[in-house]
Amino acid sequence: MGSLKTYRLTFLLLLLVxxxxxxxxxxxxxxxxPFKDTLGILSGNLANExxxxxxxxxxxxxxxxxxxVGSGLAMSGLLxxxxxxxxxxxxxxxxxxxxxxxxxxxxxMGSSFFAGITGFALVNDVTITLAASxxxxxxxxxxxxxxxxxxxxxxxxxxxxxxGSITGAVVSILSYFSDAEKLQQFVFWSFGSVGNLSxxxxxxxxxxxxxxxxxxxxxxxxxxxxxxxxxxxxSLGVNLKKxxxxxxxxxxxxxxxxxxxxxxxxxxxLAVPHLARQLFDTNDHKVLLPAVIIYGAIxxxxxxxxxxxxxxxxxxxxxxxxxxxGAPVVIWLLIRRRKxxx
Amino acid sequence: xxxVSKKVESIQSITPNSILKVKDLSxxxxxxxxxxxxDFELHTGDLAAxxxxxxIGKSTLLxxxxxxxxxxxxxxxxxxxxxxxxxxxxxxxxxSLVLTEAIATKNLTVAELVALGRQPYTNWIGTLSKQDKExxxxxxxxxxxxxxxEKKCYELSDGQLQRVLIARALAQxxxxxxxxxxxxxxxxxxxxxxxxxxxxxxxxxKKTILFTSHEIEMCLQLCDTLLLLTGxxxxxxxxxxxxxxxxxxxxxxxxxxSFDTKSASFRIKK
Numbered sequence: 001m002g003s004l005k006t007y008r009l010t011f012l013l014l015l016l017v018x019x020x021x022x023x024x025x026x027x028x029x030x031x032x033x034p035f036k037d038t039l040g041i042l043s044g045n046l047a048n049e050x051x052x053x054x055x056x057x058x059x060x061x062x063x064x065x066x067x068x069v070g071s072g073l074a075m076s077g078l079l080x081x082x083x084x085x086x087x088x089x090x091x092x093x094x095x096x097x098x099x100x101x102x103x104x105x106x107x108x109m110g111s112s113f114f115a116g117i118t119g120f121a122l123v124n125d126v127t128i129t130l131a132a133s134x135x136x137x138x139x140x141x142x143x144x145x146x147x148x149x150x151x152x153x154x155x156x157x158x159x160x161x162x163x164g165s166i167t168g169a170v171v172s173i174l175s176y177f178s179d180a181e182k183l184q185q186f187v188f189w190s191f192g193s194v195g196n197l198s199x200x201x202x203x204x205x206x207x208x209x210x211x212x213x214x215x216x217x218x219x220x221x222x223x224x225x226x227x228x229x230x231x232x233x234x235s236l237g238v239n240l241k242k243x244x245x246x247x248x249x250x251x252x253x254x255x256x257x258x259x260x261x262x263x264x265x266x267x268x269x270l271a272v273p274h275l276a277r278q279l280f281d282t283n284d285h286k287v288l289l290p291a292v293i294i295y296g297a298i299x300x301x302x303x304x305x306x307x308x309x310x311x312x313x314x315x316x317x318x319x320x321x322x323x324x325x326g327a328p329v330v331i332w333l334l335i336r337r338r339k340x341x342x
Numbered sequence: 343x344x345x346v347s348k349k350v351e352s353i354q355s356i357t358p359n360s361i362l363k364v365k366d367l368s369x370x371x372x373x374x375x376x377x378x379x380x381d382f383e384l385h386t387g388d389l390a391a392x393x394x395x396x397x398i399g400k401s402t403l404l405x406x407x408x409x410x411x412x413x414x415x416x417x418x419x420x421x422x423x424x425x426x427x428x429x430x431x432x433x434x435x436x437x438s439l440v441l442t443e444a445i446a447t448k449n450l451t452v453a454e455l456v457a458l459g460r461q462p463y464t465n466w467i468g469t470l471s472k473q474d475k476e477x478x479x480x481x482x483x484x485x486x487x488x489x490x491x492e493k494k495c496y497e498l499s500d501g502q503l504q505r506v507l508i509a510r511a512l513a514q515x516x517x518x519x520x521x522x523x524x525x526x527x528x529x530x531x532x533x534x535x536x537x538x539x540x541x542x543x544x545x546x547x548k549k550t551i552l553f554t555s556h557e558i559e560m561c562l563q564l565c566d567t568l569l570l571l572t573g574x575x576x577x578x579x580x581x582x583x584x585x586x587x588x589x590x591x592x593x594x595x596x597x598x599x600s601f602d603t604k605s606a607s608f609r610i611k612k
Binding site for chain 1: 433435438439441443444445446449450455458459461464466467468514
């Protein structure tokens with residue numbers, strides 16, 4: 001397999017781009033802070049209390065969240081595409097984001113339903129995160145329970161999509177009966193956001209993404225064998241069931257954790273692995289995994305810059321930006337299918 | 343205790359290089375046996391073929407031998423050891439496969455694909471050692487793929503891809519290589535080329551090669567032994583022995599195809 005060394009220069013360049021994107025992301029926002037001063041605050045040489053507050057407590061956590069979200073979603077997208085041998089698979093094909101949506105929807109819109117029973121339901125950032133995690137975790141458990149029973153990986157893909165349909169339908173019914181205010185709150189959640197995370201929430205997300213990344217790294221060898229198909233992988237000594245669980249749990253942790261904290265963010269997971277394959281022209285996961293981690297982070301940082309509409313006070317929904325950038329990529333991939341690197 | 347071990351020794355000395363031994367095997371799906379009463383034995387360096395008409399269960403037998411599906415009854419021994427007692431990793435260093443199913447992605451270079459054959463030997467992340475690289479180079483050399491090694495698999499012809507898959511199995515460095523229909527989709531020249539390559543590999547590397555095939559006439563000329571699947575009575579032996587027994591004459595309905603013993607070939611009835 002092509003070694004990491006072959007791609008050293010490309011990786012160095014990507015890391016440089018990542019660093020620049022990070023600086024760009026931090027230096028731009030609704031409040032104009034000159035670039036020189038941003039660097040000054042980051043290096044601790046400039047004392048401007050309000051700017052310092054904005055950068056340390058707002059922009060930096062947001063930038064770090066964007067990195068975690070982008071890298072994590074890109075990784076889980078790569079895992080799913082290899083496991084299902086399907087270039088259109090993404091982090092949410094197992095119904096993880098639909099599960100999160102259901103959790104959030106039940107809390108936000110269901111609270112008016114059950115208000116008579118539960119009295120006053122507390123709807124805030126923390127409870128929404130909890131509800132979304134519970135939702136995605138339950139769907140993941142259901143998918144795992146089925147994964148034990150079935151042998152065919154493709155059937156698992158369809159079952160994941162079916163779960164997505166069911167939860168989507170329940171969310172629709174809830175929306176139908178909701179009042180405008182609750183509906184708006186839910187819609188805002190579904191826009192996704194990488195801002196508003198406290199340092200504590202951020203560290204929790206970091207731990208989740210770290211666990212997901214470790215499991216992905218442990219899956220590298222099995223994923224490479226799976227490039228030949230399941231029968232060949234098995235004949236190479238890969239324990240298919242164990243590999244499948246490892247990949248599902250890694251994806252569950254990454255996509256589930258990220259959706260809980262940042263909402264359902266589309267297209268990054270689907271598009272980044274393809275972008276990485278175009279640049280690196282290999283399918284070796286030893287190269288692709290670090291590549292999608294860096295690529296995903298860059299893409300998310302830049303999407304966040306666009307979403308911020310630098311200089312203005314309004315913020316566009318990040319989910320819309322990723323889709324606006326992501327959808328053309330998918331279309332472009334389908335048009336040049338002959339050369340689709342998969 | 344010592345008498346038992348002596349007995350084992352004496353059994354081994356009678357068949358010093360028995361690699362694959364199949365006894366009273368039935369294969370199929372669920373409880374439905376497709377073929378039963380399969381008995382045969384292969385030795386080091388044997389080139390053997392499983393032949394028979396379409397749908398008789400050649401691939402099912404091969405899949406069973408490769409431990410991809412359980413047998414219905416009977417036993418399979420590899421180097422005197424029962425097949426189910428092999429751990430996945432041990433089996434991966436003992437039996438390698440070349441299958442008919444398309445590989446999941448063709449966006450791999452020839453060298454990358456062949457190197458995947460080294461997986462049972464590499465560390466947890468799959469780093470190739472010096473020895474692994476040597477084995478890959480040898481396999482590429484033996485199948486004359488050196489010029490193609492940087493090509494992507496989607497750029498290859500069917501015959502070239504088949505050679506690459508055989509090289510991958512060879513790089514896996516197992517005592518047994520099982521191939522399912524290695525010559526389908528190939529023209530006459532490439533069919534012969536692949537079969538002759540298998541013969542060379544078996545003799546040069548002392549590996550035992552077993553493949554399924556429709557090319558009965560070619561197998562009669564090239565293989566050391568043949569297993570003819572007919573459903574319940576499955577003759578096994580050297581080509582000349584099987585011709586003597588007259589098993590090929592009954593293979594197809596006699597009003598369409600007959601077997602000419604002298605030329606060891608089939609004749610179409612006009």
